[in-house]
Amino acid sequence: MARTPTTTDAFSAVAEGSRRELLDVLGTGEATVNDLVQRLGLSQPQVSKHLAVLRAVRLVSVRAEGRRRWYRVNGPALQPVYEWARSFESTWNTRLDRLDDVLAELQAKEKKERQP
Amino acid sequence: MNSTTGNRHGSAVVTLPSDDEILITRAFDAPAELVFDAWTTPDIVKRWWGGDRGEVTEAQVDLWIGGRWRWVMTANGGFEVAFSGEYHEIDRPHRLVKTEVFELVPDAEAVSTTTFEEADGVTTTRILIRYPSQQHRDAAIASGMEGGLQVALDHLEELVRQTV
Numbered sequence: 711m712a713r714t715p716t717t718t719d720a721f722s723a724v725a726e727g728s729r730r731e732l733l734d735v736l737g738t739g740e741a742t743v744n745d746l747v748q749r750l751g752l753s754q755p756q757v758s759k760h761l762a763v764l765r766a767v768r769l770v771s772v773r774a775e776g777r778r779r780w781y782r783v784n785g786p787a788l789q790p791v792y793e794w795a796r797s798f799e800s801t802w803n804t805r806l807d808r809l810d811d812v813l814a815e816l817q818a819k820e821k822k823e824r825q826p
Numbered sequence: 827m828n829s830t831t832g833n834r835h836g837s838a839v840v841t842l843p844s845d846d847e848i849l850i851t852r853a854f855d856a857p858a859e860l861v862f863d864a865w866t867t868p869d870i871v872k873r874w875w876g877g878d879r880g881e882v883t884e885a886q887v888d889l890w891i892g893g894r895w896r897w898v899m900t901a902n903g904g905f906e907v908a909f910s911g912e913y914h915e916i917d918r919p920h921r922l923v924k925t926e927v928f929e930l931v932p933d934a935e936a937v938s939t940t941t942f943e944e945a946d947g948v949t950t951t952r953i954l955i956r957y958p959s960q961q962h963r964d965a966a967i968a969s970g971m972e973g974g975l976q977v978a979l980d981h982l983e984e985l986v987r988q989t990v
Binding site: 727801802803804805806807808809810811812813814816817 | 833834835836837838840850852854855856860861864870873874875876877878879951961
């Protein structure tokens with residue numbers, strides 16, 4: 711899951727609430743900009759701006775049909791975000807398990823040092 | 827059980843006590859002073875804060891009111907994850923209050939209150955992180971800071987399932 715610390719990767723793209731809402735809507739099926747404007751209650755420029763960010767990080771793909779452009783979620787691009795998010799509880803568990811070990815070690819050391 | 831291995835592995839509990847908060851609870855077989863110091867001593871922080879996610883490369887702790895803290899890890903994928911903020915309350919060994927920003931999302935400043943409650947040699951540690959809004963909390967979840975939880979995650983899961 712290599713990534714560079716920029717503001718234009720999938721992680722920072724979904725850190726914005728409107729973009730997550732947009733992804734939620736697209737998750738129910740393909741949509742045009744107009745559909746998204748209606749369903750999200752955002753302005754057309756706002757929707758276009760968010761779509762541009764999501765497309766730049768490949769979370770959203772687009773296909774043209776006549777003069778219409780249909781947007782949809784690109785699931786595989788979202789997988790690392792999902793994996794990362796799901797691991798929160800296990801991250802804290804592992805982190806605090808480490809702390810547990812460090813505390814046990816510090817106490818063992820202290821005990822040993824107190825002995826003559 | 828080996829004396830240098832903790833006894834309570836896997837027992838951290840994560841809950842959402844309100845719309846804009848995350849609470850992590852974990853007990854340790856150690857006095858409160860020691861647990862408190864483990865949160866405020868750079869060399870000790872470096873040994874545990876990375877968990878299995880990465881190596882802690884910086885653990886700045888300016889332990890006075892208004893003092894800065896900045897903890898950075900190089901995650902296993904090679905990217906940097908940095909959190910920083912300011913100490914607001916320092917009451918060793920009971921309570922530590924600090925602001926907290928995930929530097930990739932600098933507008934979402936959270937306040938984390940960590941309490942250390944000792945009884946019969948066991949110190950229960952509670953980390954309560956309050957975000958400016960539910961949206962910020964959920965953003966934190968989705969951006970990977972605070973995951974494993976409810977709405978944002980369910981949505982992501984659904985999206986992944988539908989579209990992979």
